[in-house]
Amino acid sequence: MHTFTETWQRSFPTATSGSHLFAEFEERARAAAAEVFRCATLTEAREALLRLVEGAGVTKAVVVESPLQLAAGVTEALRARGVEVYTAPAEIAEHAPTADIGISGVEFGVAETGSVFQEGYAIATRLVTILPPLHVVFLPSANIVPDVPQAFEIIAKNFDRGYLGFITGPSRTGDIERVLTIGVHGPGRFAIIACDEAPQGGTR
Amino acid sequence: MKAEKRKLRKEISEKLKDKTLRGALGRFAEVYPEARAAAYANAGDVETLREAVKQMKIATVGQIEAVADRFEAAATKRGVQVFRAEDGESAKAYLLKLCKETGVERIVKSKSMASEEIHLNPYLEAAGITVTETDLGEWIVALAHERPSHMVIPAIHMNRHQVAEHFSKELKKEIPPDIAVMVQVARKELREKFLQADMGISGANFLIAENGAVGLVTNEGNARMVTTLPRIQVAIVGYEKLIPTIKDAATILKVLPRNATCQLMTSYTTMVSGPTPAMVKRDGKWVEEQKEMHVILLDNGRLRAAKDERFREIFQCVRCASCLNVCPVYTLIGGHVYGHIYAGGIGAILTAFLHGMEEFAQFHELCIGCRRCTTICPGKIDIPGLIEELRVRKVKDKGLPFLLKQTFENVIANRKLFHSLLRLAARGQKPFQEGKLIRHLPLFFAGLAKDRSLPAIAEEPLRDRVAKVKRKIANPDKRVAFFGGCTMDFVFPETGESVFKVLQDLNIEVLYPEGQSCCGKPVLAMGDEETMKRIARENIKALEEANPDAIVSACPTCTESLQHYRELLKDDPEWGPKAAAMAKKVREFCSLVAEEYEKHGRLKKKAGGLRVTYHDSCHMKRVLGIDKEPRQLLEAAGCELVEMKDADKCCGMSGIFGVKYAELSMPILSQKIANIEETGAEIAACACSGCMVQIQGGLDKKLPGVKMKHVADILAEKIGEKKIA
Numbered sequence: 001m002h003t004f005t006e007t008w009q010r011s012f013p014t015a016t017s018g019s020h021l022f023a024e025f026e027e028r029a030r031a032a033a034a035e036v037f038r039c040a041t042l043t044e045a046r047e048a049l050l051r052l053v054e055g056a057g058v059t060k061a062v063v064v065e066s067p068l069q070l071a072a073g074v075t076e077a078l079r080a081r082g083v084e085v086y087t088a089p090a091e092i093a094e095h096a097p098t099a100d101i102g103i104s105g106v107e108f109g110v111a112e113t114g115s116v117f118q119e120g121y122a123i124a125t126r127l128v129t130i131l132p133p134l135h136v137v138f139l140p141s142a143n144i145v146p147d148v149p150q151a152f153e154i155i156a157k158n159f160d161r162g163y164l165g166f167i168t169g170p171s172r173t174g175d176i177e178r179v180l181t182i183g184v185h186g187p188g189r190f191a192i193i194a195c196d197e198a199p200q201g202g203t204r
Numbered sequence: 205m206k207a208e209k210r211k212l213r214k215e216i217s218e219k220l221k222d223k224t225l226r227g228a229l230g231r232f233a234e235v236y237p238e239a240r241a242a243a244y245a246n247a248g249d250v251e252t253l254r255e256a257v258k259q260m261k262i263a264t265v266g267q268i269e270a271v272a273d274r275f276e277a278a279a280t281k282r283g284v285q286v287f288r289a290e291d292g293e294s295a296k297a298y299l300l301k302l303c304k305e306t307g308v309e310r311i312v313k314s315k316s317m318a319s320e321e322i323h324l325n326p327y328l329e330a331a332g333i334t335v336t337e338t339d340l341g342e343w344i345v346a347l348a349h350e351r352p353s354h355m356v357i358p359a360i361h362m363n364r365h366q367v368a369e370h371f372s373k374e375l376k377k378e379i380p381p382d383i384a385v386m387v388q389v390a391r392k393e394l395r396e397k398f399l400q401a402d403m404g405i406s407g408a409n410f411l412i413a414e415n416g417a418v419g420l421v422t423n424e425g426n427a428r429m430v431t432t433l434p435r436i437q438v439a440i441v442g443y444e445k446l447i448p449t450i451k452d453a454a455t456i457l458k459v460l461p462r463n464a465t466c467q468l469m470t471s472y473t474t475m476v477s478g479p480t481p482a483m484v485k486r487d488g489k490w491v492e493e494q495k496e497m498h499v500i501l502l503d504n505g506r507l508r509a510a511k512d513e514r515f516r517e518i519f520q521c522v523r524c525a526s527c528l529n530v531c532p533v534y535t536l537i538g539g540h541v542y543g544h545i546y547a548g549g550i551g552a553i554l555t556a557f558l559h560g561m562e563e564f565a566q567f568h569e570l571c572i573g574c575r576r577c578t579t580i581c582p583g584k585i586d587i588p589g590l591i592e593e594l595r596v597r598k599v600k601d602k603g604l605p606f607l608l609k610q611t612f613e614n615v616i617a618n619r620k621l622f623h624s625l626l627r628l629a630a631r632g633q634k635p636f637q638e639g640k641l642i643r644h645l646p647l648f649f650a651g652l653a654k655d656r657s658l659p660a661i662a663e664e665p666l667r668d669r670v671a672k673v674k675r676k677i678a679n680p681d682k683r684v685a686f687f688g689g690c691t692m693d694f695v696f697p698e699t700g701e702s703v704f705k706v707l708q709d710l711n712i713e714v715l716y717p718e719g720q721s722c723c724g725k726p727v728l729a730m731g732d733e734e735t736m737k738r739i740a741r742e743n744i745k746a747l748e749e750a751n752p753d754a755i756v757s758a759c760p761t762c763t764e765s766l767q768h769y770r771e772l773l774k775d776d777p778e779w780g781p782k783a784a785a786m787a788k789k790v791r792e793f794c795s796l797v798a799e800e801y802e803k804h805g806r807l808k809k810k811a812g813g814l815r816v817t818y819h820d821s822c823h824m825k826r827v828l829g830i831d832k833e834p835r836q837l838l839e840a841a842g843c844e845l846v847e848m849k850d851a852d853k854c855c856g857m858s859g860i861f862g863v864k865y866a867e868l869s870m871p872i873l874s875q876k877i878a879n880i881e882e883t884g885a886e887i888a889a890c891a892c893s894g895c896m897v898q899i900q901g902g903l904d905k906k907l908p909g910v911k912m913k914h915v916a917d918i919l920a921e922k923i924g925e926k927k928i929a
């Protein structure tokens with residue numbers, strides 16, 4: 001049925017995409033108030049997360065695992081720090097509203113807009129993404145497409161059904177006096193940990 | 205639907221007095237154009253992007269039923285229940301039945317204009333269901349028991365203190381007027397509602413026929429909550445949001461965030477195809493269950509518009525609201541005055557289709573036809589053109605008010621009578637201050653100066669001066685017929701003389717056909733196409749009599765009207781071809797003169813002249829597309845050209861509007877005068893007699909040191925100097 005995660009990589013436009021677009025992606029993501037950490041290795045990526053967790057005083061985390069997180073050993077590291085970590089859907093449903101952080105993986109980034117693309121058919125992914133005040137995503141730094149139309153080249157070939165889309169910075173509003181205010185309904189902080197080292201068994 | 209008779213003037217004057225509203229809208233209008241331009245900096249060619257939206261939407265509306273069928277089939281195949289609602293009543297009935305059958309008590313909503321259009325909330329609340337708007341702006345407006353005043357920023361008319369008051373009242377505790385604090389209060393309050401809701405209702409920014417997906421473009425994250433948390437998901441969406449393919453969404457996403465909120469992409473851009481899982485608590489345990497998903501496709505007048513050759517254009521709207529942000533009238537008074545949830549010019553058009561002509565009739569005059577919206581609308585909708593067409597239809601259907609009809613048919617279409625009235629006005633002006641009939645004449649404003657000096661009707665109109673200024677030219681390069689138009693003929697005859705001088709100096713013979721009359725624009729502006737046709741035939745006859753090489757007007761509105769005769773008379777077997785032949789000859793003064801100057805090597809920048817700033821008349825720039833030539837001519841005349849801010853923003857005249865709605869026209873004019881003052885120019889130039897009336901009036905009262913001049917006057921003076929030297 002929902003096969004996006006299994007098939008999308010075949011449509012990744014390797015000719016036009018890649019880490020050479022990362023600088024542009026990073027600039028635009030920052031402009032949209034996202035925090036960006038580019039890491040050369042899996043270890044560094046794990047360290048980056050731990051620093052974030054420490055800085056934010058996180059005691060409870062809800063996590064949906066992605067290959068990058070698994071390879072970096074993020075979840076164990078969190079537990080070793082004494083953070084309560086929930087990964088099963090029922091636990092996530094129970095704890096996401098009170099968790100300090102949500103952690104998940106995203107498929108690719110878009111240089112033009114600084115957005116990340118996430119397939120979120122699984123309810124756990126969506127809960128982790130939207131409920132906690134801080135959302136951290138793991139992104140393979142080679143997975144950057146140049147622009148929105150290129151992103152849709154991938155989407156159009158693989159989107160049969162499901163729930164997917166772009167996240168660009170934290171939740172925001174300008175509804176009172178048009179003053180930009182961060183963190184209305186969704187996370188007030190949005191961080192991207194981008195890793196150059198691929199998990200064992202290939203990039204992406 | 206019977207329209208409620210409104211007191212529009214009273215509403216307008218209240219809005220004009222609302223300092224919070226004026227301040228907020230004024231500041232927004234100020235920053236919006238640049239912020240939007242910045243958002244497009246990395247998007248490629250804006251015109252190409254807009255054209256792509258337009259073409260995609262045109263192709264879709266041409267087969268809207270088929271696209272809807274495809275959407276329905278694709279969505280149904282994936283487990284969505286699609287309901288096609290003919291009108292608001294059927295949509296509401298469907299929803300209420302659904303709520304009853306599934307035991308829904310609490311609903312959270314993210315923004316859905318379609319649901320506002322059909323007044324969904326009060327209907328459901330009357331049935332005992334709790335409905336909470338979760339978009340912050342919508343929530344504020346709902347707490348205040350008001351309507352949104354902007355399609356994207358619903359509470360733009362309120363300030364933080366007013367919001368704090370509504371919050372305090374609702375939550376029964378003191379909430380400080382601190383924006384960050386209030387946003388956190390909203391987060392907390394609404395979070396509970398999300399978690400408890402049985403049903404989430406959203407709108408959609410697009411619906412993809414290819415795979416039945418609902419597309420949502422939001423910033424706050426509430427739409428993600430609404431589509432994720434409750435066990436039942438409903439989207440209420442108008443047919444205009446349908447797009448054929450997944451890739452077509454990219455076409456929309458290139459422009460929608462950039463135009464709507466000046467962002468490259470909103471925080472959350474989401475597409476949902478088919479029901480997704482939700483977590484539901486059963487017997488104290490969380491279990492995963494497949495959601496129930498419904499899409500209500502709302503017609504409510506849209507499919508009728510889709511079949512209408514002209515009005516199918518409204519399907520090109522992506523509801524970005526940028527047409528409001530640049531509208532000189534909206535940015536003064538906000539959205540409430542437009543009656544329904546769709547504000548501004550596009551609101552007037554949608555209202556005509558969704559709520560009926562009677563509603564439209566109450567406020568269509570608030571579109572002054574400046575066409576600024578047409579330069580930024582991502583769907584390239586000709587909003588003012590459609591409003592004009594609606595006026596024509598309204599008149600065809602309902603006729604004109606008796607007096608107006610009398611004026612148009614018996615006076616304006618009767619040149620001799622019209623002109624003798626104007627001459628009478630020049631002398632006495634007495635009857636003109638009282639006569640009701642006169643109020644509807646072009647130039648009726650003469651002598652009615654209250655808050656701005658309006659020019660008097662000249663004692664000697666241009667037509668009486670022709671003998672004096674016309675030179676016989678032995679071997680003319682060209683023979684042109686000069687169309688003066690009412691204003692130049694009767695108010696600014698000196699400018700008319702300048703036109704003679706400039707053209708004759710180019711070895712062009714100028715004729716001034718006696719039989720010419722008003723171009724007919726004021727009549728068409730009121731929707732009276734029949735009288736306009738009569739006027740058109742008279743003018744064609746007069747102008748073509750001597751078979752000139754070109755027909756020149758130094759007023760862009762008249763130029764446009766003369767060219768429009770072709771379209772107007774296209775079904776007339778006798779006059780259609782004549783109108784078409786004439787349209788080819790019609791030339792705007794500045795562009796013709798610039799061309800001739802170029803030929804003679806005279807279009808060169810010279811120094812040493814006065815400091816001049818140039819005002820782009822709306823019709824000159826956006827209908828005729830002429831903005832470089834007048835500037836080149838000014839520089840060729842030695843002027844030092846200084847650009848004013850918003851040079852191409854309307855001066856607030858717009859024909860009869862400028863006097864009928866003086867309270868709106870004046871603040872628009874004040875802004876123009878301030879922009880002129882800032883340049884430090886000694887002369888404000890323009891190339892339109894309508895703008896001259898307005899700007900001269902404003903300068904006279906507020907900035908008497910600066911003179912208003914037509915480009916023709918400046919050129920003629922230069923020639924005069926040359927001759928003397």
Ligand code: SF4
Nearest residue numbers: 521522524525527581
């Ligand atoms: S008419 Fe054009 S500018 Fe106005 S809301 Fe629709 S798409 Fe936007």
